[in-house]
Amino acid sequence: MSARYLLPYAPDVIGGLPAGIDALVWDGEGPVPPDEALRGVEFFCLPYLRHAAALPLIGRLPSLKVVQTLTAGMDDVLPHVPAGVVARNAHGLHDASTAELAVTLALASLRGIPHFTRLQDQGRWNLEFHQSLADRTVLILGYGSIGRALAARLEPFECEVVKVARRARPEERVHGVRELPDLLPDADVVVLLTPLTPESRHLVDAGFLSRMKDGALLVNVARGPVVDTGALLAELSAGRLRAALDVTDPEPLPADHPLWHAPGVLITPHVGGPSSAFLPRAKRLLREQVLRFENGEPPAAGH
């Protein structure tokens, strides 16, 4: 009566799995399976973008061994994972989509796409010079798996890429976060990719922003609370900095929040991961992890 796997997609949708694999499918929208059906679940993959519904389930799985997410961030999941249960994030799954959105936000902001969209709606053809990504210095803060995907995409654009992580990794030309105060004043674009941790919360505060050069662009595709929204609003309102934000604090941003209409800001509704790139890569990841679990191997590394 009870299955070994609780998955958001049927095994034949995932593909490449042995016939007759013992899986229960729950997409996070339908009714939660009864406790009886969950008793034997050892491997639970949380449905993408349905964490709020899925998190209470973790505590109802007495046989649980592995919690797999389809998100890169685990900040909301980790507090719910019991001791002795292995938790794995979707390491690598969102690299393509999130790195691509970071490039999209940087290019769109620099080349004036939101501005030209508003002119288009008014039927106005105004030739204006905007900034090119070429010749700019782009600082990537939180240089890991997505950062490498981002750097690879940026490099052909004739820009300089500066990489910063918690700890310096000279073999990869990655600076440590302690060097940030010296590096920030030279960056035209700062892209945030750091996970949300107690140390990264409000890492981008008034002091951080004050070291950014006039007219520089802050791109956040990490987590909203990495940025102190009030401090950013002050810089935007003064017209000193620009921002392109796929994540905000609070999130979702309430309709009456002043950030929506701050000068020089572009806001997208947390769509770094959600794109057509998601499903094929999610299936690939799940296939790999389920096959490893079937073979008695530990799940492939996450963070």
Place this chain on the structure above:
Amino acid sequence: MSARYLLPYAPDVIGGLPAGIDALVWDGEGPVPPDEALRGVEFFCLPYLRHAAALPLIGRLPSLKVVQTLTAGMDDVLPHVPAGVVARNAHGLHDASTAELAVTLALASLRGIPHFTRLQDQGRWNLEFHQSLADRTVLILGYGSIGRALAARLEPFECEVVKVARRARPEERVHGVRELPDLLPDADVVVLLTPLTPESRHLVDAGFLSRMKDGALLVNVARGPVVDTGALLAELSAGRLRAALDVTDPEPLPADHPLWHAPGVLITPHVGGPSSAFLPRAKRLLREQVLRFENGEPPAAGH
């Protein structure tokens, strides 16, 4: 009383030129120098984006040997160049900026930036899945100098790039334009880079568009008349294709033109070249061409 060069920037702005070079500066905005001052001009560089003012001058330069443009397209200039005068376009100058805008237009359209800009103006946070460039097939039509710069920028995005030029060049994996009918149905994004010639005028007509797949995106950073605007409007209005256009026909697009408000279209006002990438590269090109002319060498190749 008469100078040898007529240039849009002063020699010390261009930099790297011999002291005392015999140049008159005209930026296309101030009054045209008197005939007397122009009598000895052998090398004329047209001011960028001021062709309309500059073209009549070409016929008033009796000593003219070289006409240099700062644009990639020469379609409007060539009819004014007398026999025996060498005309050179700004070969390579706009590669970075134009290839970058093509990527920007493709990414912005696919990932929904114009849509999210409009939602932002209404204070609306609506998570929606949009298309990623990853896993898409991008066909570049008019594969030359800018096309190579575009392909280099696209390749890290996990997309497939298909290259098409007038003639096939198997050593570069470039298809000939005759293969287009077979290639178009597989492309998710078609980027136009072809110069405007009698053969390329309305190359993108109703038949061309009908071979593009449902939901595909047409990106034009070439010249407006390469596309039959009426045929494109029909496909856009039917909701079958999308477009991102940096050039239009007519251009500038009149305020009451239906293209502005067609569904699924993003329009920018011919800013492929005009960006911060322009000036440093224009100076580099002019420096090289003036130094060659000073040394009695022919100007470096254009198209």
